[in-house]
Amino acid sequence: xxxxxxxxxxxxxxxSDPTRRAVVARLKLGPAxxxxxxMPFDMALPSFIQxxxxxxxxxxxxxxxxxxxRIYELTPTTLEVAGGWITQQQKM
Amino acid sequence: xxxxxxxxxxxxxxxSDPTRRAVVARLKLGPAxxxxxxMPFDMALPSFIQxxxxxxxxxxxxxxxxxxxRIYELTPTTLEVAGGWITQQQKM
Numbered sequence: 546x547x548x549x550x551x552x553x554x555x556x557x558x559x560x561s562d563p564t565r566r567a568v569v570a571r572l573k574l575g576p577a578x579x580x581x582x583x584m585p586f587d588m589a590l591p592s593f594i595q596x597x598x599x600x601x602x603x604x605x606x607x608x609x610x611x612x613x614x615r616i617y618e619l620t621p622t623t624l625e626v627a628g629g630w631i632t633q634q635q636k637m
Numbered sequence: 638x639x640x641x642x643x644x645x646x647x648x649x650x651x652x653s654d655p656t657r658r659a660v661v662a663r664l665k666l667g668p669a670x671x672x673x674x675x676m677p678f679d680m681a682l683p684s685f686i687q688x689x690x691x692x693x694x695x696x697x698x699x700x701x702x703x704x705x706x707r708i709y710e711l712t713p714t715t716l717e718v719a720g721g722w723i724t725q726q727q728k729m
Contacts, residue, residue: 546655550655550658553652553653553655553658554653554654554655555653557649557650557652557653558649558650558653560645560649560722560723561645561646561647561649561650561653562646563638563642563645563646566642566645566722569726570726573726573727621727624723624726624727625727627723628720628723628724628727630652630658631652631716631719631720631723632720634661634662634665634716635665635713635716635717635720
């Protein structure tokens with residue numbers, strides 16, 4: 546499968562869940578630690594970390610360790626890939 | 638879950654598959670019968686019809702029977718719901 550198709554599969558799949566969309570909406574305000582991101586959700590931390598894994602695999606977010614804390618940030622260009630595909634379908 | 642969230646779940650899930658995205662791209666050119674839509678894909682018809690079911694459940698397409706033929710057409714407003722969510726995340 547071409548790389549772009551695979552990318553779109555992962556990004557749209559990542560966006561198909563309300564928790565993951567809420568994390569994207571939070572991260573557009575700026576980077577945050579996983580504990581802060583998890584706070585609004587009534588969910589066990591391992592489940593939440595799985596959602597973060599799906600987001601990271603899709604390329605919508607990236608993370609780095611600062612000491613013992615993992616900080617996530619949004620990768621806006623990945624959102625553009627999905628938005629670009631939709632815009633393309635709306636043309637003509 | 639609010640209706641809008643549920644709608645976004647279904648639309649993004651529908652778009653997470655390359656066959657379903659190709660069908661959306663084809664239907665933007667105009668309505669088509671299921672046999673015509675299935676033609677480009679090396680896939681058993683029942684599998685293809687399952688994909689059409691996912692698209693229809695999401696509201697991205699609608700269908701009607703003309704005699705013994707089922708005709709599908711795109712519902713552009715549903716694509717706008719997904720595009721609108723992405724655009725909203727890109728602001729600020």
